[in-house]
Amino acid sequence: MMCAHHARLLSWILVTCCVLTGPYHCDASEKKTSCYVEDGRADCSRLRLSAIPSDLPRNITSLDVSHNILRGITPPSLSPYPGLLHLDAGYNSITKVDAGLCQTLPLLQTLNLEHNQVHLLKTGDMSHCTRLTSLDLASNRLKLQGEPFSSLQNLTFLDVSKNKLQSPKLGSQPQLPSLVNFSLAFNEFTTLKKDDFSFLDHSSSLQVLNLSSVPLKTLEPGCFQAISGLRTLIMDGGNLGTLMVSKLCSELSGTAIDALSLRKMNLVMVTNKTFTGLQKTNLTFLDLSSNAMGQIEEGSFQWLSNLQTLNLSHNNIKHLTNRTFQGLSRLKKLALTEALVKGRTSSPVIDDFAFQPLGMLESLMLQRTAIREIGEHTFAGLKSLKKLDISWINCPSLRNITNKTLASLADSPVRWLNLINTNIAQINPGSFSALRNLTVLLLDYNHIKQTLTGREFEGLDQVQEIHMSNNFQSIDLSSSSFVNVPNLRVLTLGRSLKALALNLDHSPFKPLTNLSVLDLSNNNVANIKDNLLEGLANLKVLKLQHNNLARLWKSANLGGPVLFLKDAQRLESLQMDYNGLDEIPLKALKGLTHLRELSLSNNLINSLKDSVFDDLKSLQVLRFEKNSITSVRPEVFRTPMSNLTQLIMGRNPFDCTCESILWFVTWLNTTNTTSVPNVRDEYVCNTPRAYFNHSIMDFDPLSCKDMTPFQTLYIVSSTAVIMLIVTALTVRFHGWRIHFYWNIMINRTLGFSDAKVDEGREYEYDAYVIRAEEDSSWVERRLVPLENEKCQFCLEDRDSVAGMSQVESIVTNMKKSRKIMFVVTESLLKDPWCRRFKVYHALQQVIEESRDSVILVFLQDVHDHKLFHSLFLRRGMLRPRCILDWPVHKERIAAFHQKLLIALGLTNRLKD
Numbered sequence: 088m089m090c091a092h093h094a095r096l097l098s099w100i101l102v103t104c105c106v107l108t109g110p111y112h113c114d115a116s117e118k119k120t121s122c123y124v125e126d127g128r129a130d131c132s133r134l135r136l137s138a139i140p141s142d143l144p145r146n147i148t149s150l151d152v153s154h155n156i157l158r159g160i161t162p163p164s165l166s167p168y169p170g171l172l173h174l175d176a177g178y179n180s181i182t183k184v185d186a187g188l189c190q191t192l193p194l195l196q197t198l199n200l201e202h203n204q205v206h207l208l209k210t211g212d213m214s215h216c217t218r219l220t221s222l223d224l225a226s227n228r229l230k231l232q233g234e235p236f237s238s239l240q241n242l243t244f245l246d247v248s249k250n251k252l253q254s255p256k257l258g259s260q261p262q263l264p265s266l267v268n269f270s271l272a273f274n275e276f277t278t279l280k281k282d283d284f285s286f287l288d289h290s291s292s293l294q295v296l297n298l299s300s301v302p303l304k305t306l307e308p309g310c311f312q313a314i315s316g317l318r319t320l321i322m323d324g325g326n327l328g329t330l331m332v333s334k335l336c337s338e339l340s341g342t343a344i345d346a347l348s349l350r351k352m353n354l355v356m357v358t359n360k361t362f363t364g365l366q367k368t369n370l371t372f373l374d375l376s377s378n379a380m381g382q383i384e385e386g387s388f389q390w391l392s393n394l395q396t397l398n399l400s401h402n403n404i405k406h407l408t409n410r411t412f413q414g415l416s417r418l419k420k421l422a423l424t425e426a427l428v429k430g431r432t433s434s435p436v437i438d439d440f441a442f443q444p445l446g447m448l449e450s451l452m453l454q455r456t457a458i459r460e461i462g463e464h465t466f467a468g469l470k471s472l473k474k475l476d477i478s479w480i481n482c483p484s485l486r487n488i489t490n491k492t493l494a495s496l497a498d499s500p501v502r503w504l505n506l507i508n509t510n511i512a513q514i515n516p517g518s519f520s521a522l523r524n525l526t527v528l529l530l531d532y533n534h535i536k537q538t539l540t541g542r543e544f545e546g547l548d549q550v551q552e553i554h555m556s557n558n559f560q561s562i563d564l565s566s567s568s569f570v571n572v573p574n575l576r577v578l579t580l581g582r583s584l585k586a587l588a589l590n591l592d593h594s595p596f597k598p599l600t601n602l603s604v605l606d607l608s609n610n611n612v613a614n615i616k617d618n619l620l621e622g623l624a625n626l627k628v629l630k631l632q633h634n635n636l637a638r639l640w641k642s643a644n645l646g647g648p649v650l651f652l653k654d655a656q657r658l659e660s661l662q663m664d665y666n667g668l669d670e671i672p673l674k675a676l677k678g679l680t681h682l683r684e685l686s687l688s689n690n691l692i693n694s695l696k697d698s699v700f701d702d703l704k705s706l707q708v709l710r711f712e713k714n715s716i717t718s719v720r721p722e723v724f725r726t727p728m729s730n731l732t733q734l735i736m737g738r739n740p741f742d743c744t745c746e747s748i749l750w751f752v753t754w755l756n757t758t759n760t761t762s763v764p765n766v767r768d769e770y771v772c773n774t775p776r777a778y779f780n781h782s783i784m785d786f787d788p789l790s791c792k793d794m795t796p797f798q799t800l801y802i803v804s805s806t807a808v809i810m811l812i813v814t815a816l817t818v819r820f821h822g823w824r825i826h827f828y829w830n831i832m833i834n835r836t837l838g839f840s841d842a843k844v845d846e847g848r849e850y851e852y853d854a855y856v857i858r859a860e861e862d863s864s865w866v867e868r869r870l871v872p873l874e875n876e877k878c879q880f881c882l883e884d885r886d887s888v889a890g891m892s893q894v895e896s897i898v899t900n901m902k903k904s905r906k907i908m909f910v911v912t913e914s915l916l917k918d919p920w921c922r923r924f925k926v927y928h929a930l931q932q933v934i935e936e937s938r939d940s941v942i943l944v945f946l947q948d949v950h951d952h953k954l955f956h957s958l959f960l961r962r963g964m965l966r967p968r969c970i971l972d973w974p975v976h977k978e979r980i981a982a983f984h985q986k987l988l989i990a991l992g993l994t995n996r997l998k999d
């Protein structure tokens with residue numbers, strides 16, 4: 088027991104320490120200090136290891152010891168791991184491959200030794216590596232002796248790049264029968280001899296040969312003969328020049344070459360003979376980018392009838408004529424990104440019908456290419472064009488687009504047109520009417536400055552996306568702006584609209600029944616009508632961030648809050664960040680049961696009405712950072728947070744009290760499905776003082792639990808105080824009564840008398856009458872006549888016991904009387920005899936015998952206070968029936984008598 092308790096205490100202290108010292112001391116440190124093992128893979132990289140660790144699980148299949156300071160990988164050091172399939176020892180200082188390596192690791196498939204110091208590689212060194220499929224020896228200092236690779240029957244990948252090899256010849260006998268991918272890049276040989284690749288004579292699977300940045304000067308005829316099955320040849324960065332490229336192409340003639348990459352080859356000019364050699368190939372891919380190419384002779388590509396992709400990007404081409412692309416009848420993709428560049432003196436020209444030969448072209452990229460003018464026939468003949476990118480160009484033809492500008496595309500089934508950043512200022516009616524199949528139109532980053540009447544988009548009944556963001560907030564809308572694009576699904580107008588563009592009685596978006604994404608962000612819009620989204624039953628994404636919509640949601644807004652989301656019930660994503668919002672009307676988000684993402688960050692929202700988010704049952708992402716939220720209460724957030732995957736609510740002035748934050752902190756501590764980035768750093772308490780600037784994660788939920796005893800204590804103590812007050816007041820105002828009954832009770836309990844016995848005793852008189860001298864006439868007249876055999880009063884004057892002193896007589900008579908009747912008048916209160924003796928004795932007797940036997944008959948109205956002072960009696964001390972008032976009205980005297988008899992006949996017991 089004790090031990091368990093101590094252990095718990097210790098762990099509690101540890102946890103507390105961790106909380107106090109911050110996350111960094113507790114979390115696994117970011118810098119790895121030992122190997123990381125998972126699923127049979129051991130990652131021992133970047134640990135400054137000088138030897139392979141020997142304490143890893145024996146059954147690992149993959150070991151990464153890269154980026155260390157190993158000098159070798161000796162068989163003994165690897166013997167604990169005979170099951171290794173993959174060994175990465177790159178970036179070390181290994182100088183040789185041990186002959187026994189593959190004996191120790193008989194299953195090894197992948198060996199990476201890139202960036203080491205491997206020098207001599209001899210015939211037997213890899214003789215047992217028959218299962219090896221991948222060998223990376225890039226960036227070493229290889230010097231081959233004999234046939235080191237001859238036993239690698241199953242090797243498919245071999246990289247010996249960056250080894251300063253003086254020859255590509257890795258052996259003299261045919262070997263590497265399974266080789267697929269072979270890299271010789273960045274080596275120093277300058278000649279490809281006829282028999283250099285003869286060692287690959289039987290490598291029928293070879294597909295890729297990388298000769299990048301090899302400074303070839305001589306290609307002996309037939310140098311590629313041994314590897315004629317090659318499909319891909321990469322020569323990037325070789326700076327071969329036009330003549331050598333021509334020679335290369337001749338050597339490739341008759342091979343299976345399919346893709347040829349000739350980037351950065353210093354191919355400044357292409358003639359109609361350069362690619363002649365490729366005529367006898369089925370080349371489909373040719374990359375000629377970044378060659379500083381200035382001139383392409385007409386007919387240069389006539390040999391490449393199978394070519395499907397041609398990349399001419401990043402060159403300096405001056406002129407494209409109607410014969411430049413002659414013969415490329417199967418071309419599908421042509422990239423001319425920045426291919427034509429405006430010079431200081433000259434400006435490049437694209438002739439009319441330049442693309443005419445490209446009848447099968449589907450994609451044309453002209454981004455950032457200098458086009459002097461788009462003429463009537465510029466794009467003529469592109470019968471298959473689907474995708475056209477002429478973005479980021481400064482072509483005067485586009486400044487004021489008319490129905491003629493793009494007329495040359497009338498025969499092209501263009502679906503995607505990119506006109507981003509092309510300096511468009513005005514779009515005239517029917518500008519895109521030639522593009523009947525257009526589905527995507529990109530017009531962002533232009534200077535369009537006009538009111539869209541709707542005619543601009545005439546003929547675009549197929550269009551699904553129009554992107555018009557970033558148009559300098561100079562576009563105005565009308566209610567007919569989008570009548571011609573009924574199939575629109577995406578419309579972006581961010582940073583494009585004039586501030587009053589949406590203040591229309593009839594919403595411009597009403598015809599867009601299929602619209603699913605609407606971006607109206609960054610427009611400074613302050614006025615919209617509640618019918619803005621009318622008819623948009625399919626709207627899923629609405630972006631309204633960076634506007635000025637605060638007034639619309641104020642309860643004080645004239646006419647009430649503008650509930651413009653009421654028509655967009657299928658909304659899945661709503662972004663209203665940066666709007667100055669300080670209120671969310673109770674019904675603003677009503678019915679948005681499909682909403683998955685809600686962004687309200689950077690507003691001024693402080694308090695939220697209880698059920699404002701109650702319909703957001705599908706919410707997955709909630710962004711609420713940088714508002715004025717102080718409390719996160721379950722009444723508001725329980726529903727929207729129930730399915731959340733991400734919550735971003737940092738940088739709010741949280742109030743870290745039990746009422747405001749307990750639920751949230753508990754939620755944060757228990758949620759395992761929601762990611763809350765930076766929960767430690769950005770969720771900081773603002774109040775109360777004790778928690779100021781602390782992470783809300785420091786808030787101790789237990790402090791709220793401890794409230795229970797405090798509450799009990801509070802209740803107990805306040806009850807005690809109240810009872811004390813009540814008691815004090817009772818004692819102050821009813822002390823006499825308490826005293827009275829107390830005495831009676833004490834007497835009875837201690838048995839000074841036995842009322843039961845007394846009860847049965849025969850009294851001589853029914854009542855002993857105490858009265859003042861002055862009231863004797865009233866007694867004579869009113870009481871005495873009532874006497875008969877059943878009712879006998881004791882009057883002191885009349886019935887005093889003979890031979891006794893007056894005092895003795897009084898005492899005796901009182902004892903003989905069942906009741907004591909006071910005839911109360913002012914005189915009685917003043918009568919010293921009565922006050923000093925009779926009353927005292929009467930009460931004494933009442934208390935001693937615990938008889939409730941006093942009757943007060945009031946002839947005058949006497950104040951209770953006076954009564955108490957003189958007779959030590961109060962009305963409240965007696966039962967109501969024992970208090971009688973002498974009636975003013977004569978007719979009530981009979982009733983008085985009746986009451987008096989009832990009072991006399993009452994039992995003397997306190998309880999009935």
Ligand SMILES: *[C@@H]1O[C@H](CO)[C@@H](O)[C@H](O)[C@H]1NC(C)=O
Pocket residue numbers: 126127144146147
């Ligand atoms: C390796 O062995 C350990 C026990 O030594 C076992 O827990 C683990 O599952 C094994 N891993 C694999 C990939 O076989």
Ligand SMILES: *[C@@H]1O[C@H](CO)[C@@H](O)[C@H](O)[C@H]1NC(C)=O
Pocket residue numbers: 217218240241
């Ligand atoms: C080469 O791999 C195949 C399976 O791809 C295997 O059947 C064969 O045994 C391997 N050859 C050697 C020498 O390991």
Ligand SMILES: *[C@@H]1O[C@H](CO)[C@@H](O)[C@H](O)[C@H]1NC(C)=O
Pocket residue numbers: 359386
């Ligand atoms: C190549 O161009 C030259 C003129 O520059 C011309 O005489 C020759 O016929 C052309 N050859 C082919 C095959 O087009």
Ligand SMILES: *[C@@H]1O[C@H](CO)[C@@H](O)[C@H](O)[C@H]1NC(C)=O
Pocket residue numbers: 341342343367368369
């Ligand atoms: C080119 O392809 C055709 C048919 O696809 C084939 O008959 C011909 O042999 C191929 N040419 C070369 C050089 O591979």
Ligand SMILES: *[C@@H]1O[C@H](CO)[C@@H](O)[C@H](O)[C@H]1NC(C)=O
Pocket residue numbers: 409410440
């Ligand atoms: C190319 O244009 C020239 C005039 O610039 C014209 O004479 C010639 O017929 C055109 N050739 C083709 C194939 O369109």
Ligand SMILES: *[C@@H]1O[C@H](CO)[C@@H](O)[C@H](O)[C@H]1NC(C)=O
Pocket residue numbers: 487489512513515
């Ligand atoms: C654009 O052209 C139309 C006529 O085609 C003309 O009315 C309009 O003023 C022009 N706009 C600009 C900005 O040049």
Ligand SMILES: *[C@@H]1O[C@H](CO)[C@@H](O)[C@H](O)[C@H]1NC(C)=O
Pocket residue numbers: 490491494517520
């Ligand atoms: C272009 O618009 C003008 C009127 O602005 C019209 O006369 C002409 O027929 C239109 N041309 C085409 C090809 O639609």
Ligand SMILES: *[C@@H]1O[C@H](CO)[C@@H](O)[C@H](O)[C@H]1NC(C)=O
Pocket residue numbers: 497498499500501523524
């Ligand atoms: C548009 O595409 C349809 C097929 O989707 C095709 O029949 C029609 O010819 C195309 N229009 C143009 C102008 O190419």
